[in-house]
Amino acid sequence: MNDTLTASLSHRPFGIDDPYKKLPDERSPRDPAPGDRVTVNFRATTEKASVTLTSRGRREHLSATSLGDGLFTTDLGVVTPGEYTYTIEAGGASQSFSFTVGAWREVRSVEDVRVEATLVHLTLGLDDGSTLPCILSFPASGVCAVGFGKAAGTGLELRAHRADGRLAVRADGALLELDCSTLDVTVSRPGGTAVARGSLKFRVLVGSDLARLEARFHAGDELYGLGERFTPQNRRGKLYDVRVYEEYKEQGDRTYLPAPFVVSPDAWGVWLAEAEPSFFDLRRDEAVVTVEKLPSSPLSMSLHFIVADEPYGVTSAFVELNGGLSVPPKWAFGPWMSSNDWNNQARTLEVVRRTVQEDIPATVLVLEAWSDESTFYIFNDAAYTPKPGSDAFALSDFTFGERWPDPKGMIAECHSHGVHVLLWQIPVQKHVPEDHPQHHADEAHMSARGLGVRDADGTPYRCKGWWFTDGLVVDFTNPEAREWWFAKRAYLFDDLGIDGMKTDGGEHLWGRDLRTFDGRRGQELFNAYANDYVGAYHDFVSSKTRGNGLTFSRAGFTGAGKYPAHWAGDENSTWSALKASVQAGVSAGISGVSMWTWDIGGFSGDIPSVELYLRSVAFGALCPIMQYHSEFNAAKDNRDRTPWNIAERHGDPRALSVYRFYAKLRMSLLDYVDAEAREMSAVGLPLMRSPELVYPRARAFLHDDPHAYLFGRDLLVCPVVEKGALAREVRLPPGRWTDVWSGAEFEGERVVLVPAPLERIPVFVRTDSERASVLVEIFRGARG
Incomplete structure (x- = not known):
């Protein structure tokens, strides 16, 4: 019980x-x-x-x-x-x-080796006399998969050699060597220096209510990755769990976007190819990876050792193994605007018109507070005749009220200004105790047809946590559920012409006995559900916009980069949150999420100071996505992060003029950002990269600036994250670099103290880049 x-x-x-x-x-x-x-x-x-x-x-x-x-x-x-x-x-x-x-069982020996064209079958002996099958394969160049207790698909052709108790297996880009007496494993890059070291001393906790499987590898001095993390990049020295989770603000080591994947600056990495919650214990030289499984699930574990010529080559291989990176439409790279206080048409159009009036470029408007928040597909205050829960609405079914009198006209006006519109969504049929005929009809249909995630007894699962408590969660693995859910939202595209959806949430599946249509249970769903949800919306939006739309999501897991874009969730308007967000963006990129952003100036609390706001704006203008956003504010004071509100609240016009400058700079960089996104995504590389991983030989020197990053292949961006700073030390990577503001050139691997007035973020461009002169011209031209 x-x-x-x-x-x-x-x-x-x-x-x-x-x-x-x-x-x-x-x-x-x-x-x-x-x-x-x-x-x-x-x-x-x-x-x-x-x-x-x-x-x-x-x-x-x-x-x-x-x-x-x-x-x-x-x-x-x-x-x-x-x-x-x-x-x-x-x-x-x-x-x-x-x-x-249960009892722990540990691999003690290699009992048998059988080599096929693309696979090596090992029979491993456990300490209790039983055996465990293990399969070695090479799914891609430079990648060796070690699969315990599970079958493996065919991979690259391999050549194996056995002698003196050792096994050597070669495939394209990788050489695996196994010492059958010690069970030590190395995976190396032939002709290169990258070497990953592991062991077949695999352990399994059998006979327990929750099985645990452990694998080991040598951690080295530094490891990076594990998803979007808001802490310093080097993961060594701590125990991390890999679990999709919503921690409202001050996330620390908890994350909406984990990935069971680490990268060494020595150009090797390890990926645990399992969806269940897992743990990476990186406190000692011998790292331990643990995954938890239900006894009804196969006792299996697949660990991928990846070796490359440089650290981001490991990220690239990981990305390609998991579906690659998708790129949003070019308009998505312009400035975005959003606020939870824009909860009616008059307020929304006031902001759009003020943006135009202030000569501030914007290409995206996100509306969160648009719906009745009971159905999440009907505009608030609309009148209509309820329909059976199985049926969908068209625009002609509604008579719109005072809050949103003409959504179609509003969206058309946005489009006339080049502003694309995204509407907020959640994957939940909210629990509504009060009388609401349409909601109750939808809920009854959803329950009767089994379109939601279910508990063990087959009854509908209801959210257990604080987020939309008691709501039903849609099962996107069920084709009928997807068709029904999206049919109700189709008119938003077909009749109103919206451009995408902000797919919030996806983190609130709790309970090991949950079940979905495709047969998976709770442990398998906790992490994977976020991608099931966002992926379904991504397909829906793409089909409705013919590829000219996007989703904007908070949660994700391995392979989330297939569904752009993502933002870093809810953060305070503080300097510490700014610092954490820079680290989160770089970490997300290492872990396979490229089209990333955060809420400029912070999402929550009182409005930021002009200084914090403008330092955030400068950073945001040089992120993959640039957007400001703020939470709903029940107080009388206006806490929008619009630049004119910041200026008016503080009596400082610089908030408006400097924001305008960076929004225009962003538009001038639109071709660069779009081109870099497409070219880098094609080879599995993120737009934001860590200098110490791009230039690993200089990492000891570059490590001392944890808030610098490379934006695209040419720009070094150094956000100012200290209150009251008037100058910033910049650690230039190897090569020659040009200050985009002054045009001054410097040899790399040196520290340069550059001025950092409130309106300027230190940025350098690789002098030998083909686009160096164009980029310098853009930045210096923006200054006038």
């Missing part, structure tokens, strides 16, 4: 499966392993309670300690492999629960 609630007793062993937030009436740990000390917390409406523990035929009566407020705790002690049952007794009520502690 996973959840029980009676009149007098409540104990939920797994809580709600939130990976970070524990409930006061759950078990800890939720899934005990050998050597863990287990405690049981519960709630009871009595003054005294007890627990009876049964294991190996022994019964032990344990007292429960009152924690106050009806909460109790009991220590079950340190557990070893075996079956455990504990019965909670309180006030005449009793409930029994059980868990199984």
Whole structure:
């Protein structure tokens, strides 16, 4: 039993499966392993309670300690492999629960080797005398996949040689060498220096309620990646989990966009090709990768060792293995504007017209507060006759009210100014307790047809966390669900002519017994659902716009770069958030997400100072996507991040004039950004790159500037992230570099102190670039 609630007793062993937030009436740990000390917390409406523990035929009566407020705790002690049952007794009520502690099994030997044209089959001996199949393959140049307990598709042709207890396997771009006595593995780049070191000393926790599989590799001194992370780039020294999760602001090591993938500056990397939540323990020289699986899932684990000629070659190979990078339409690279306070047509058009009046370029408007927030496909305040839940609406079905009297005319006016319109979406049928006939009809149809994610008993799953609590979650693996869901939104494109959708959320699947139409269960869905959701919307938008639209998403997983674009979620208007966002953008790029951005000046809280705002604007103007956005504000003061509002609130016209300057600069760079996006995406490279990985031989020198990055192949961008700074030290990579503002040239691998007035961000261009003179002309021309 996973959840029980009676009149007098409540104990939920797994809580709600939130990976970070524990409930006061759950078990800890939720899934005990050998050597863990287990405690049981519960709630009871009595003054005294007890627990009876049964294991190996022994019964032990344990007292429960009152924690106050009806909460109790009991220590079950340190557990070893075996079956455990504990019965909670309180006030005449009793409930029994059980868990199984598995046993670790470790690979000790290579029992057999069989070589085929594209695969090597190994039979590995475990310490309990059983065996485990392992397959070596080379799915792409420079990539070796080591698959435990699972079949592998054919890859590149290989040549194998065995002698003196060693196995050497060659394929295009990679050489694998296995010492059959020590189980040590190396994967190297023939003729190169990149060498990844691992081991076949694979471990598996078998017989437990949640299986765990472990693999090992040598970590080296520095590792980068693991998705969009808001912390310093080098991941060594910490334990990271890889789990799609919404942490509202101050994310730290938690992320909406994880990837089980690390890159070494020595031009090798490791990718865990599994969707379930995993852990990368990088605290020691021997890194440990752990993935958790349900016993009903195959006990399998595929680890890819990637070697290349340079570090971003590893990223490129990872990207190509996972579907490549897609590029949005050129208009997406212009300045964007958004605010959750733009919740009616008058306010929206006021902002659009003011933008035009102020001579500020803009190419995208994002509207979040447009819908009734019950159906999320009908404009707020529209009148209509409800339809059966199976049916879709057309524009002619609505009579629009005061808030949005003429959406079609509004969108047409935006288009007349070159502004494309995106509307906000979520993958949830929100729970609406009040009377709402259309919502209830849709919800009833969704439930009756099984179009949502389901619980183990087949009933519809409802969101358990704080985000849209009790809402139904659409199952995008179900073709009928996709067709039904998008049919209701088709008129927004067909009749109104919108250009894309902001696909928010995707992080709130909790519960290991969840099920989707394609047969997957909770552990397999926690990370993968974000891509299922965004990918379905991407296909829908692309079909409706004939490839001239895009999605704008917060959550994603391995392969998210196929669905541009992404933003870094919700952040405060603080200097620390600015610094964290720079790091997040670079880390996202290392991990295969290129079309990335953040909310200029911060999303949340009071408006930023003029200084913070303009430093953010300069950084945003040289990000893959440039956009400002702010949360809904119930207070009377206007907290929009529009440049004129910042200027008026602070009485400082520079907020407006400098924003205008950078918006125009961005438009002047539109051809450069679009061309770089297409050319770099074609080879799996992100627009934002870490200088120390692009120039690994100088990484010790470049490492001391964690907030510089390369934008495209030619520009070195050095955001000013310190309050009150008037100048900035720039660490120039190897080669020769030209200051785009002054035209001065410098030899690389030196520190240059450059002026950084409020209206200027230090930027340098590679002097030997074919576009150096054009880029210098753009920047210097923008200054007038």
